[in-house]
Amino acid sequence: MKRRTKILMAVIAVPLATVALLAGCALREFGQTPDDVSSYETLPYFVDGKFRGQNDTPYYPDRVSGGKASWFRFLMASPYAPKAFLPTVKPGKDAFAGKPEELALVWLGHSSLIIELEGKRFLVDPVFGNAAPVPFAVPRYGPPPLKRKELPVPDYVLITHDHYDHLEYATIRHFRDKETIFIVPLGVGPHLVKWGVPPGKIRELGWGDEFSENGISIVAERSVHFSGRTWSTRNSSLWASYALKGKQKRVFISGDTGYGEHFREIGAKHGPFDVAFFEIDGWNPGWPHTHLFPAEVIRAYHDVRAASLVPVHWGSFDLALHPWDESIRMIAALADEDGNVRLLTPLMGQKLIPGLTPVSRWWESLSISHGASGTADRSNLLSDHPWQFPD
Numbered sequence: 204m205k206r207r208t209k210i211l212m213a214v215i216a217v218p219l220a221t222v223a224l225l226a227g228c229a230l231r232e233f234g235q236t237p238d239d240v241s242s243y244e245t246l247p248y249f250v251d252g253k254f255r256g257q258n259d260t261p262y263y264p265d266r267v268s269g270g271k272a273s274w275f276r277f278l279m280a281s282p283y284a285p286k287a288f289l290p291t292v293k294p295g296k297d298a299f300a301g302k303p304e305e306l307a308l309v310w311l312g313h314s315s316l317i318i319e320l321e322g323k324r325f326l327v328d329p330v331f332g333n334a335a336p337v338p339f340a341v342p343r344y345g346p347p348p349l350k351r352k353e354l355p356v357p358d359y360v361l362i363t364h365d366h367y368d369h370l371e372y373a374t375i376r377h378f379r380d381k382e383t384i385f386i387v388p389l390g391v392g393p394h395l396v397k398w399g400v401p402p403g404k405i406r407e408l409g410w411g412d413e414f415s416e417n418g419i420s421i422v423a424e425r426s427v428h429f430s431g432r433t434w435s436t437r438n439s440s441l442w443a444s445y446a447l448k449g450k451q452k453r454v455f456i457s458g459d460t461g462y463g464e465h466f467r468e469i470g471a472k473h474g475p476f477d478v479a480f481f482e483i484d485g486w487n488p489g490w491p492h493t494h495l496f497p498a499e500v501i502r503a504y505h506d507v508r509a510a511s512l513v514p515v516h517w518g519s520f521d522l523a524l525h526p527w528d529e530s531i532r533m534i535a536a537l538a539d540e541d542g543n544v545r546l547l548t549p550l551m552g553q554k555l556i557p558g559l560t561p562v563s564r565w566w567e568s569l570s571i572s573h574g575a576s577g578t579a580d581r582s583n584l585l586s587d588h589p590w591q592f593p594d
Contacts, residue, residue, distance in 0.1 A: 232372050233433055233436075234372075234394030235394055236439040236440070237390050237393050237440070240390075248410065254389070254442075255438070256429070260490060261491070262489060262490050270524040272524065284527055291347075292348060292552035292553040298554060302322055305319075305449075306452045306477055306557060308555050309549075310513065310515065311331075311347050311348060312343075312347050314327065315328055317355070318454060320454060321450060324358050325358070325360075325447065326357035326361065326378075327456060329354070329371060330370075331351050335367050351374055357383055358384065360375075361386045361421070361456070362391055363426070363443055363456065364458060365394060365431070366430065366432070368520055368522065375400060383404065384405075384416075385406065387405065387408070388423060388440060388442055388443040389407050390430075390439055390440030392405045411424065424469050424472075425468075425469075426443055427493075428459045428461070444456060444465075445458070446469065454477060454480070455476040455478070457481045459485070460495065466503040466506035466507050467507075473507075477510050477511065479507055479511070479513070480515050481503060481515065483515070483517050484530040485523045498537060500514070500534055504544060505543075510545060510557075511545045511557050512546050513549075513555075514546075517531055518551065528569070531548070548564060548565070549562050
């Protein structure tokens with residue numbers, strides 16, 4: 204009897220310990236919402252205790268295209284993932300030893316970037332693990348080209364919003380004691396403080412707010428998205444795009460966004476830009492104002508008056524219902540059709556100096572192996588839905 208009791212207790216204890224461990228991980232990752240929102244109450248985009256955008260982010264189940272949108276799909280192997288790890292370039296140990304370039308970039312996968320601008324280095328939306336608060340959910344297609352410990356210490360860490368594929372606990376902790384300034388949208392600062400970043404190293408910006416230092420200005424601007432690390436904290440913090448302005452060079456970072464008039468306004472106010480980073484993946488007619496449809500990327504690129512377009516927010520995670528390479532293939536085809544788009548598509552980890560570093564459409568030479576239909580089967584999505592281009 205005693206032996207049976209011990210076995211039963213062990214059977215019960217193991218899952219309980221696992222649940223407790225996962226709960227501890229999740230609670231740590233959730234972060235912290237603002238305790239005092241009184242300073243936000245005069246803002247036109249803060250209503251009834253929440254941040255609001257120019258468009259809501261609706262969900263239309265009857266319009267979801269490409270497969271089932273259940274949350275359980277994020278716990279299983281993706282049918283849309285590439286067959287093997289995507290090719291990457293491993294930056295050499297001296298790649299970041301010297302002074303940052305006047306303008307250079309390294310795409311680290313998804314929305315993670317190293318941007319060098321007029322002697323300063325930015326680390327944008329750095330995520331090197333999975334995109335969820337527990338270890339096994341929303342896994343990467345493959346390892347990033349650099350590990351956290353191999354990253355150069357940036358002058359600025361720039362966060363567009365607090366979703367798990369853009370704000371990572373472990374990476375923030377890695378840089379909390381470094382000589383780094385953290386630039387974040389309103390309401391994101393408390394996450395960082397809870398994770399050990401000194402408040403004096405955090406700069407929170409609302410739409411139109413500017414932080415200037417050493418000849419470089421960082422301006423937070425509007426985007427069409429939402430925020431939250433739990434269901435209960437949705438829109439407790441702001442989401443933003445950014446204009447980075449030096450004396451000679453200018454960079455635009457779209458952040459996650461649906462299409463809107465804000466792109467023309469940003470182009471008129473801050474453009475022209477030397478480089479614009481636009482998110483290209485995660486679109487679906489079922490959630491029309493959450494991410495850019497491929498044709499909207501091209502339109503927004505022209506709106507902000509950018510010389511070069513670098514696609515981001517792809518190649519690392521399955522966050523929607525299309526094959527891993529569908530968005531980039533559609534963007535490339537639309538750029539060719541347009542004839543006035545300078546599309547730059549570096550490999551993950553490749554240091555790119557616009558105008559000097561050659562790039563290729565490297566994904567075209569890879570064999571496709573996934574469980575979803577290809578681009579041609581769904582190309583009508585770009586013309587059949589009137590909500591694609593809101594007035």
